[in-house]
């Protein structure tokens with residue numbers, strides 16, 4: 405093999421180089437003002453994000469994880485409650501449920517989209533032997549494609565469940581509703597949770613997150629609980645037991661500077677995905693069944709995927725990963741262990757085979773570089789190395 409240039413899984417330096425002149429003055433402004441906690445930068449970012457998402461309320465918080473935890477806390481989820489969710493997600497989705505003493509009620513995923521399968525959720529909710537009374541549901545919009553919110557919301561309404569959307573990987577994605585209207589993911593349920601972790605589509609310079617909601621009272625409660633449940637006007641008067649869940653002003657300044665670019669970055673991710681689709685189709689490995697492409701649930705709706713990850717399914721994944729490693733091509737497995745099999749959740753009592761669709765996905769998925777600044781040469785190299793691996 406030739407010593408071709410490495411292709412990283414993510415190249416944040418390329419993004420920063422392009423927008424450094426927009427970011428650094430905002431950061432300097434925070435320092436000039438010495439207003440690091442909440443203040444004008446957080447307020448501004450919240451207004452801009454609310455407008456961008458079409459959300460009546462948007463509240464900056466300390467991380468995507470804390471967005472989930474705080475949303476569940478404010479909705480009153482606690483010991484004895486069940487929360488319906490997917491086992492095929494990042495740990496925080498399920499961790500936030502368990503941290504509150506509630507019980508994750510897993511339903512298996514759709515093999516094509518990797519999102520919660522509404523039919524499996526319906527089956528779960530019909531059971532009489534659940535370990536806890538279902539109170540809420542957390543659909544995850546995995547890899548940047550919306551979960552099937554239409555049917556999931558119907559089930560939630562039928563069973564009286566509150567819905568917290570985990571939109572950490574899906575900021576800005578459009579959900580094409582069954583009634584023909586569109587809505588952004590994260591503003592469909594009772595609350596939507598977003599992450600500004602640097603590798604997310606809208607990444608900060610550290611940790612950060614956002615909660616959106618429609619209800620005014622819930623927004624007030626979230627805002628209070630974000631600062632130890634304090635009264636909005638009177639200091640040292642506490643209405644709830646909350647926590648320190650505030651978004652940092654520095655992060656808010658960075659997010660606000662980056663937000664105007666988000667749609668063009670998402671478009672670039674989609675265009676990279678389309679190039680990969682074409683290159684893989686030309687490679688021959690799809691017909692031979694050695695790999696399969698990411699499934700588009702709504703191919704007619706252009707903005708219905710924001711490709712936080714481009715995830716293919718492959719045969720002989722370990723061998724391919726070794727080859728990609730030698731060729732210095734970034735790749736990752738999201739996620740190698742479905743959460744019902746995580747060691748720390750052994751107490752839930754799920755064994756191998758409990759959620760076979762999630763388990764099969766965990767054994768086969770592989771994420772490839774998809775960041776907006778990826779060049780055609782890099783995409784060709786990624787597909788070329790994979791094609792050659794299966795040809796040899």
Ligand SMILES: *Cc1c(COP(=O)(O)O)cnc(C)c1O
Pocket residue numbers: 467468469470493494496497544570572573598599600601611612613
């Ligand atoms: C990243 C992520 C989170 C957590 O966000 P952090 O900001 O890292 O705390 C939660 N859920 C999903 C699906 C994620 O991808």
